[in-house]
Amino acid sequence: MSVAIDTKTVRIRFLDTHKFSDVENVPEDVQKGDFIVIETEKGEELVLVVGRSVPDPDNPSQYKFLRKATKKDISIFDKHEKEAEKALALCKKLAENLGLKMNLLKSYIPLNRSKIMFYYVSEGRVDFRQLVKELAKRLKMRIEMRQVGVRDGVQMAGAIGVCGQQCCCSVFIDKFDTVNVEMLEEQNLPPTPTKFTGICGRLMCCLAFEVDNYSIRKNLPELESEVEINGKKYVVKNYDFIKETITFYGEEGEILVLTFDQIDELGLKRELPCDNCGMKNNEVERIELEGNENS
Template structure:
């Protein structure tokens, strides 16, 4: 797909999964807050424009712009939402009768009624063949079951996080980064994953937001390391990666701070392994300017 230079690329949000993506070749008169109709693998969909985006020439959007949404499009979408809600209730009833272990989140019908999709979360695989047969017989539509992850489920449903704000995934996250326990240590946080578990039961996505800020840690002197700066001896007390500062205590117990930029200007660096050889001979663990 080629990007038309007379048109633009916009950022969109899907109304069923609440995920973000881009659409190329959109007319210039389309602005933030407009609804447009696009063609996707699910059919014709009504989506929300959330802003302008930069076209990716190497990986163009797989979606095709059809038109700016009309009142009729919005009316059909709302009608389908009511129909999908009833279908979801029916699906939950059938699944319960069949003893299927699945958490059904929502149903969705595209504008052109190409199919009806049921999104669900499950810890394992679900044999829903009979469920699909029962639904198809009752709804007389093509049925598609889509399993999503627990984080995708929260993104779709929306929730309030432990911080008191809406979960980041339901507000702006377009893809889920890997979050692991090692990030707690890197950010000087207590090694207790339960304190940093989100609504979805996984480690909170925000742990990955600032991880790049901590990459400088490998270049900083270790805590309790003695350093000599401008002829004075200091001991490393703590780091503040948000403010980009390092705190020292003087020989008299006074606490002072230097910015990471100031350390760089002074030429302060982390002691290399070979420099630790002096420790074997009783030398002090000291880094000099």
């Protein structure tokens, strides 16, 4: 009579690309920090368990759990890593001799030696047919070339960002979000992309982390615009999305600071220009504050 074994879904990290994914039907005794062997499209792979995960019925894991890694599995992985390093050096030399414009990052051999993969970054298409022939002839293995993006390249290699910490992509980022220049303006940052460019040469991923917090900006009066509160005119001088406040300057130099919560509690009605209302840019935006200004 067979005994049912309790299983769970775990979060894993691949050792070649440093990307994350989930694996289902993993025995309960597998813990964070353990190595397990799974079956993927690349072959049998040794991966690191980084924690427990919640299974997604709509997106089931495409990987099959094979076993908890043994000392032999880890020994084979280390042996393959050394072999892959030599293969990478050979590939770089051959690519240079062939005049191929590609930045080779890493080579990788799965546990069952189903193939050897070479990861590279390139600005355009690379005709590496001759390179593959030369490699197959010397390595006696199936060759697979995989082009990755520049952000994927940094995720694989690891690097220190301008903040002095490891790049987010090499620590925890699961998938890359779209990051664009408009996010700088939305977050009151100077429109100088070079100051917010990461190691990869693209805008830093962290610009997308808090962008949703700034969605309220579309409901706020424009900076430097004039507003009227309880019969007094003020100029909108600053938004502070961390403290959730708006700072207004009065005609006599007085400063009024209102939190977003106070605006809602006091019933501040934002009468913003609409497309068809005929309001000109130089007209004063009127905002009526219901209640006592000092309450």
